[in-house]
Amino acid sequence: MNIVFLSGKGGTGKTTVSTNIAYLNGFNYFDCDVEEPNGHIFLKPVINETIDSGVLNPVINEDKCTLCNACVRNCQFGALVNTGKKIMVFNELCHGCGTCSLSCKYDAITEVKRTLGKVEVGTYEKAKFVRGILNVKEPLAVPVIKDVKKLINKEENNIIDSPPGTSCTVVETLEDMDFAVLVTEPTRFGLSDLKMAVYVVREMKIPFGIVINRSSQDDHIITDYLKSENIDLIGKIPYSMKAARLYSEGKMMIEDEEFYERFKKLSEDIIKRVDNNERF
Amino acid sequence: MKILLGSKTKTVGADVDNRFGRAEYYAIYDTDLKEYTFADNSAKDGAHGAGPKAAQIAIDLGVDVVITGNLGPRALAVIENTDIKSYRISGKTLEENVENYLNDKLEPINGAGPSHAGN
Numbered sequence: 001m002n003i004v005f006l007s008g009k010g011g012t013g014k015t016t017v018s019t020n021i022a023y024l025n026g027f028n029y030f031d032c033d034v035e036e037p038n039g040h041i042f043l044k045p046v047i048n049e050t051i052d053s054g055v056l057n058p059v060i061n062e063d064k065c066t067l068c069n070a071c072v073r074n075c076q077f078g079a080l081v082n083t084g085k086k087i088m089v090f091n092e093l094c095h096g097c098g099t100c101s102l103s104c105k106y107d108a109i110t111e112v113k114r115t116l117g118k119v120e121v122g123t124y125e126k127a128k129f130v131r132g133i134l135n136v137k138e139p140l141a142v143p144v145i146k147d148v149k150k151l152i153n154k155e156e157n158n159i160i161d162s163p164p165g166t167s168c169t170v171v172e173t174l175e176d177m178d179f180a181v182l183v184t185e186p187t188r189f190g191l192s193d194l195k196m197a198v199y200v201v202r203e204m205k206i207p208f209g210i211v212i213n214r215s216s217q218d219d220h221i222i223t224d225y226l227k228s229e230n231i232d233l234i235g236k237i238p239y240s241m242k243a244a245r246l247y248s249e250g251k252m253m254i255e256d257e258e259f260y261e262r263f264k265k266l267s268e269d270i271i272k273r274v275d276n277n278e279r280f
Numbered sequence: 281m282k283i284l285l286g287s288k289t290k291t292v293g294a295d296v297d298n299r300f301g302r303a304e305y306y307a308i309y310d311t312d313l314k315e316y317t318f319a320d321n322s323a324k325d326g327a328h329g330a331g332p333k334a335a336q337i338a339i340d341l342g343v344d345v346v347i348t349g350n351l352g353p354r355a356l357a358v359i360e361n362t363d364i365k366s367y368r369i370s371g372k373t374l375e376e377n378v379e380n381y382l383n384d385k386l387e388p389i390n391g392a393g394p395s396h397a398g399n
């Protein structure tokens with residue numbers, strides 16, 4: 001069972017919610033927010049293994065290349081350009097799909113591995129902990145996310161922390177998810193980002209529900225929208241000084257009795273929905 | 281000689297589109313025939329890498345000159361590997377820019393020196 005946590009933008013407390021739910025239930029935790037993975041701050045895992053993550057970039061042998069253009073034509077990512085004098089390769093656009101070397105009839109392409117980041121594998125409590133870490137300034141995150149997701153066993157219970165936003169990294173993360181929890185906050189910005197996230201999960205036909213974090217008297221900003229769109233509100237986490245303090249100290253919210261009860265209820269409400277595979 | 285410009289619409293009187301990779305359309309002006317033709321920009325909708333794709337379009341169309349607001353580093357790298365010259369937009373419409381180019385009034389983007397206008 002794969003439950004993904006996502007938010008339209010960073011800073012909504014997505015990771016706070018996902019780590020607490022994972023911990024409470026002893027679920028495996030996969031951090032796909034590879035540009036800014038921070039689940040480890042709360043789950044404090046022990047890392048046993050680090051795997052290099054990267055792509056194979058083509059290198060063109062200009063002596064063999066006839067400029068036949070087959071590789072350029074077949075590259076879906078626009079990573080190759082035929083200037084008429086040579087083939088230029090833009091490594092930072094290349095997803096390492098290997099199509100170009102397969103299409104070259106002149107044996108002019110070899111592949112060289114380029115490291116994009118790494119995947120750390122370990123445990124917290126008794127569950128699996130995996131996180132992807134993208135190298136600083138590296139624009140290509142999707143292959144690292146793929147490497148994290150290779151380690152997911154769908155037979156087990158897994159929590160996946162998605163990158164924020166709605167880009168291709170989010171789409172990659174959402175692939176093969178059974179249920180999505182969209183974490184938002186009751187502000188105008190929260191609402192407009194939430195709308196985009198809703199659009200993405202609907203496009204991908206993933207059952208989903210909403211959690212309002214830092215719930216306050218402004219919740220109607222979100223709930224009015226949910227009502228009008230007939231979207232399921234799973235639960236709320238109230239705003240409190242105590243929560244902010246626990247967060248800043250890198251502590252789990254469930255260390256606090258009141259939040260323990262709240263997260264327990266929230267977990268049950270999420271799992272119930274996943275089990276029923278309800279669609280709202 | 282052929283000149284490529286980003287264009288807001290597919291009409292002769294159109295305003296230039298100062299984006300290169302993400303221009304709405306491309307206008308190609310043939311200085312010999314004194315005629316405009318227009319092309320769709322298949323590069324503009326991709327999430328990444330519109331610049332190099334657009335540079336490929338310019339190469340495939342066989343243009344000699346590109347007039348645009350700015351070239352990103354990747355598009356510039358491609359253009360610099362060809363014989364295509366690139367110039368910065370000055371003027372609102374396609375016609376003003378072509379006119380300015382023909383009168384040596386545009387500043388080169390990839391050219392070594394400043395404008396070749398003064399020499």
Ligand code: SF4
Binds near residue numbers: 056057079095097
């Ligand atoms: S490996 Fe794939 S993405 Fe990279 S250049 Fe070749 S065809 Fe394009």
Ligand code: SF4
Binds near residue numbers: 064069072
């Ligand atoms: S397919 Fe091979 S021969 Fe053809 S342009 Fe690409 S590298 Fe050159």
